[in-house]
Amino acid sequence: MxxxxxxxxxxxxxxxxxxxxxxxxxxxxxxxxxxxxxxxxxxxxxxxxxxxxxxxxxxxxxxxxxxxxxxxxxxxxxxxxxxxxxxxxxxxxxxxxxxxxxxxxxxxxxxxxxxxxxxxxxxxxxxxxxxxxxxxxxxxxxxxxxxxxxxxxxxxxxxxxxxxxSHGHRLKLLHNYVSVGFMSLLAEAAAQSADAGVDPQVFLDVLAGGGGASVALDRLAPYILKEDREGLPFFVANAQKDIDYYRTMSDAAGAQSTIADGVSKAIAGAVDAGHGQAYVPELVRLFRTKNR
The missing domain is CATH 3.40.50.720 (NAD(P)-binding Rossmann-like Domain)
Structure with a gap:
């Protein structure tokens, strides 16, 4: 063929x-x-x-x-x-x-x-x-x-x-909502941890040894430790697009999207500030209130 x-x-x-x-x-x-x-x-x-x-x-x-x-x-x-x-x-x-x-x-x-x-x-x-x-x-x-x-x-x-x-795309949006949602939550937590001066390795060890252990944590870890963004070469703008597609799908189905709305708002802040071409792991830095 x-x-x-x-x-x-x-x-x-x-x-x-x-x-x-x-x-x-x-x-x-x-x-x-x-x-x-x-x-x-x-x-x-x-x-x-x-x-x-x-x-x-x-x-x-x-x-x-x-x-x-x-x-x-x-x-x-x-x-x-x-x-x-x-x-x-x-x-x-x-x-x-x-x-x-x-x-x-x-x-x-x-x-x-x-x-x-x-x-x-x-x-x-x-x-x-x-x-x-x-x-x-x-x-x-x-x-x-x-x-x-x-x-x-x-x-x-x-x-x-x-x-x-259409079930492939439906499941992809469900998958990306969970994946991007997890990473956005982790990035926000990592940003607060860094602002407070917590040792990044200690932060990772605590999460990995408890309820934070996940593929999302594994993909963000290189950035949290070394600012290596290559663990997930996925643009923040595309992450926002996928979350908003999920919200559109949810709206059409009459489903709840309260948490998705919050994830979209958080990512949109980074995109609106001109960081749409940053990779998703860089949200760890973009969500910080100090030393951005």
Whole structure:
């Protein structure tokens, strides 16, 4: 199969190189100013395209790895979008983090022209993408998943079929709410601890030995100790977007979002102050009242 990829960012670059190196598939990608440097993947044979329609026309499977629902909708159904160039029977695999209701609409548009759609958001980090060890939460028809499983296997360690179309994105928003919520809470506690002059190693040891032990603590620990932000290369602005998507999903379902509202407010303060491109571990510093 020929694979198209749209969104060669922190995660998409790793996906592209894994599809090329581990999977051995031919790759076309959308040439876009938001891409990471593409020298490595073009050196491996990836071919740039000027529009989503051109990517679609070259591909049996198109992987999307973009910021959110507005970008996905523009790529799928916009001018020169994927639906104007897809081959019959092609599959779109949306690895973005998007709103479930938007995903259902995009799926309907794609199925109407004889193609298929899966939502397959990722968990784990850019390092795992580079290593071909992402985990995917896949929503959609089981038969469609089997059709593209060899492609997905080239950049993943685990692929979980979690239900019908949109359930992947629903579960990703639940996951990111819990993950970002935990890290925001921990960052606020770490900031207060630092302001009070508590030894950071003692702070970490106390949490790790009690109720604070978690993956979130492990990812923030390098920053708390050494201001090493690479434990989680995830932009604060994207964290806010995901929390607000969760709140939108909750509002549509009539669900409670009191705690999510507080997390959004805390992160929005950092974004509004111009720190949207900081990584999430840097919230430890941004939440401090001293020595910011």
């Amino acid at each position: 020929h694979v198209g990829i749209i969104g060669i960012g922190l995660m998409g670059h790793g996906i592209a190189r894994s599809v090329l190196i581990r999977g051995g598939f031919a790759v076309s990608f959308l040439d876009h100013p938001g891409n990471q440097p593409v020298d490595e993947i073009t050196g491996l044979g990836a071919r740039p395209c000027t529009t989503p329609a051109e990517v679609a026309a070259a591909s049996d499977v198109v992987i999307l790895c973009v910021t959110g629902s507005p970008q996905v909708e523009a790529i799928v159904t916009g001018e020169n979008g994927l639906t104007s160039g897809l081959r019959p029977g092609s599959v779109i695999v949306d690895c973005s983090t998007a709103l479930p209701e938007s995903t259902q609409r995009m799926g309907e548009s794609v199925r109407a022209i004889g193609c298929d759609y899966l939502d397959a958001p990722m968990t784990r980090t850019a390092r795992h993408a580079h290593e071909g060890k992402l985990n995917l939460l896949v929503g959609g028809e089981a038969v469609t998943l089997e059709k593209v499983r060899t492609v997905l296997a080239s950049f993943t360690e685990d692929v979980a079929h979690v239900g019908p179309l």
